[in-house]
Structures are given as C-alpha cells and as structure tokens.
Amino acid sequence: MISATRRRFLALSALAVASTTVACGTASGGGAEAKTLRYQGWAGQVTLPELAEDLGFLGDVKLEWVGDTISGPQDIQSAATGQIDFGGAFNGAVVKLAGAGAPIKSVISYYGSDAYAFNGFYVLADSPVRSARDLIGKKVGMNTLGAHSEAILDIYLQRNGLGPAETSQVERLVVPPVNTEQSLRQRQLDVVVLGGILRDKALANGGIRPLFTDYDLLGAFNAGTYVMTKRLLKSNPATVRTFVTGVARAIEWSKTTPAAEVVDRMTAIVKKRNRNENADALKYWKSFGVAAPGGAIAEKDLSIWVDWLRARGELKQDVHITDIYTNEFNGLPAGK
Structure with a gap:
C-alpha cells in the first residue's frame, strides 16, 4: 500500500513535470531582488538557515516561516512548485525529483552522517x-x-x-x-x-x-541538500549568494563552537519564535554532520543514490548529476 505521504510525493512530482512555469514566490518576482525567503521548519528543532539568521550571517535577507514540513520529499516538492523558496531533503529524493523534470538545483549540503550525527x-x-x-x-x-x-x-x-x-x-x-x-x-x-x-x-x-x-x-557522508528553483537562482542571484554563504558560515560556526554554546543558542531561538514547541530535546544536539567545508556539494553526494533509485524503478531517465547542483553561490569554501 502506498502511504499518503508517498502519494503526495508522486502527485507533486508529476505536477512539477507538467508545469511549464514555476509559481512565483516571494523571491521569484521580477525587478529588484527580493530579500525575503519563505521556508518550512521542523517542530522543536532549529534549521541551519534559522541559526544563520539568528547569528546575523544572512545580512539583509530575511526568512519567512510558513509552517512545518512533514518530510524532506514534501519540503523539496513545495520548493519545486513555488510554495516556498527553498527546501531540503535527502539527496536521493533530490535526484528523483530532478530526474522527473522538476526545475531545481541543490545549492548547499545541510546534513550528513558522522560519528556524532547519524x-x-x-x-x-x-x-x-x-x-x-x-x-x-x-x-x-x-x-x-x-x-x-x-x-x-x-x-x-x-x-x-x-x-x-x-x-x-x-x-x-x-x-x-x-x-x-x-x-x-x-x-x-x-x-x-x-x-x-x-x-x-x-x-x-x-x-x-x-x-x-x-x-x-x-562512513561519513553528506546526505542532504537545500534546493531552489532555477528560476529563483536566475532572478535573485545576490540574495541566493547571501543565503547560501550565510548557511555555510553557520555550518562552520557550529563546528568550531562548543556544543553547549550551540545548544544554548538554538534553545533561545526556539523560545523566542513562539511556536508552542518543546525545546527539551535540543540539549542532546552534537553535530549537523556536514563534513564538507561550508557545506560544499560534491558530485558523489548525489550520484551514489542513482543505482538505488534505478533498482527501485523510480529513475528511468538519464540524469546528469552536474546539472542538478551548484556551488557557485557558496562563497565560503573559496574563502570569499
């Protein structure tokens, strides 16, 4: 039996393929670049973009929370169809959605597995x-x-x-x-x-x-990336660069700051955003698990899942991995 979550995933994937244009989002309009990016959060948790904003790493770019997501695939579906401006998911789900024709690109790794985060x-x-x-x-x-x-x-x-x-x-x-x-x-x-x-x-x-x-x-590997539509990348390059580099800085801040201090910061973020959440579990945080400096994406981060998807019959098209990710908006690995 196919779950409701999976049915929605398949339906929205089809919608992304069928659509000739992506719905305009806050950061997708014409004219001057938008400075607000819509996103979905996770109850009781703090995402890297939320941490980056609180640390002041996003400059004049603001985040607009529109609700909580139920899963990574749902999050990137919402990004692909323009309901939000960025979403994050497991890289296999990203490859699947891009392989189905969704006009998205991965811009930065945001979670992975290591000795502390797995x-x-x-x-x-x-x-x-x-x-x-x-x-x-x-x-x-x-x-x-x-x-x-x-x-x-x-x-x-x-x-x-x-x-x-x-x-x-x-x-x-x-x-x-x-x-x-x-x-x-x-x-x-x-x-x-x-x-x-x-x-x-x-x-x-x-x-x-x-x-x-x-x-x-x-072993240690980068497991998931944030994606944006190609349209958004083209129409708001400066905003995207500020966002991606800010998230990259937050990744490195979390690696070089004592875990207790990171936990205190994230706990304070949860308390002041007033979403009626329980922040108790945050005290167990140890790492986001992102191994690459600044969350830079490597081709292998996505290509490793191609064979798995094909074995399941969920990826019948040829997928050019280099076409579905970019590091051009990430100023941190290059020392910019």
Whole structure:
C-alpha cells in the first residue's frame, strides 16, 4: 500500500513535470531582488538557515516561516512548485525529483552522517532482531518512504545477502519523528529509525539498542541538500549568494563552537519564535554532520543514490548529476 505521504510525493512530482512555469514566490518576482525567503521548519528543532539568521550571517535577507514540513520529499516538492523558496531533503529524493523534470538545483549540503550525527535503526533491548535476516516480516518505522531511511535500509539488507523477494517482506511504515520512540517502546513497531537529538534522547531513556547505523554502513557522508528553483537562482542571484554563504558560515560556526554554546543558542531561538514547541530535546544536539567545508556539494553526494533509485524503478531517465547542483553561490569554501 502506498502511504499518503508517498502519494503526495508522486502527485507533486508529476505536477512539477507538467508545469511549464514555476509559481512565483516571494523571491521569484521580477525587478529588484527580493530579500525575503519563505521556508518550512521542523517542530522543536532549529534549521541551519534559522541559526544563520539568528547569528546575523544572512545580512539583509530575511526568512519567512510558513509552517512545518512533514518530510524532506514534501519540503523539496513545495520548493519545486513555488510554495516556498527553498527546501531540503535527502539527496536521493533530490535526484528523483530532478530526474522527473522538476526545475531545481541543490545549492548547499545541510546534513550528513558522522560519528556524532547519524541515523540508526533501533530495537528494544530484549528484541530478538539481531541481523538483517531477522527483519523479514518485521515492521520498520521511519519518517517518510522513498528517502534517506528507506535507502539505507535497502542497502543494509542487500549487503547482508537478502534478495528482492526477501527485502519486500520487510514492512516499512511512516511514523512522525516525535512519535517514533514511543511507538517502539509500546511495541507497535519492531524497529525504528532515530537520528540526531531524538536518537540521543531515546538512548538516554535507556532500554533500546542499535541494530545498525548509516555511519556504520557508509562512513561519513553528506546526505542532504537545500534546493531552489532555477528560476529563483536566475532572478535573485545576490540574495541566493547571501543565503547560501550565510548557511555555510553557520555550518562552520557550529563546528568550531562548543556544543553547549550551540545548544544554548538554538534553545533561545526556539523560545523566542513562539511556536508552542518543546525545546527539551535540543540539549542532546552534537553535530549537523556536514563534513564538507561550508557545506560544499560534491558530485558523489548525489550520484551514489542513482543505482538505488534505478533498482527501485523510480529513475528511468538519464540524469546528469552536474546539472542538478551548484556551488557557485557558496562563497565560503573559496574563502570569499
């Protein structure tokens, strides 16, 4: 059965292909460059653009929050159709949407996996699940389908000898990130994907153990990028450069600043934006996981997912990876 999230993803992908023009957004109009960029946030979390703005790294460019997103694929769909001005997702989802004809380009990496920031597949401490083969017939909860977590799961199963027929018997279910830990503890799911502050909070509560992590599987890698439409890049190059370079500075600030200070800053951001959120989980933050200086994008960051998408039958067109990302607006890696 296809989830509602995935149905929406497919429908909006088709819409992006069918549209001959992208809806004009705040930063997409003609004349002088717009200085406001619309975006979606995450409840209880602080995104890199939000951190960059609070640190004063965005200069005269302002962010306009229009609501919270439910997943990376939904976020970039909204960017592709002009509902917001930038969105971020797992790079495999970016490749899929661009391969379907959406007029988007990745402009900066914003999350990844390292020794501190990674996504793990967790089970209860007393769970009988201890290997890939034990997952056959089990329920695995993740925030969305067709994105980072499902890609990592498929790679793990394949590398451990499971064929397509066996892999299809591992049930993947969508569960909101804030409900993931509870769903596991109530035994509604056999395995759940936890990352970042939600992972560390769950581990601090005890009673769970990792089956495997994406860092164990692939090592350190940049996993997701922010995308914008090509139209926006063309009509607002100075605004985009300010935004991308500001986010790049925020990435480096987070790497060189003590974690406790970063946590204090992000907690203050959540409190003053008045969105009726719980900021408790922020105290577990350790890293955004972006390995490349300033979030610069490498071709391999996106190309690694092409084979996975083709194996799933979700990428039938030829995709030129170099056409769907750019570092030209990022002034930090070049020392500008």
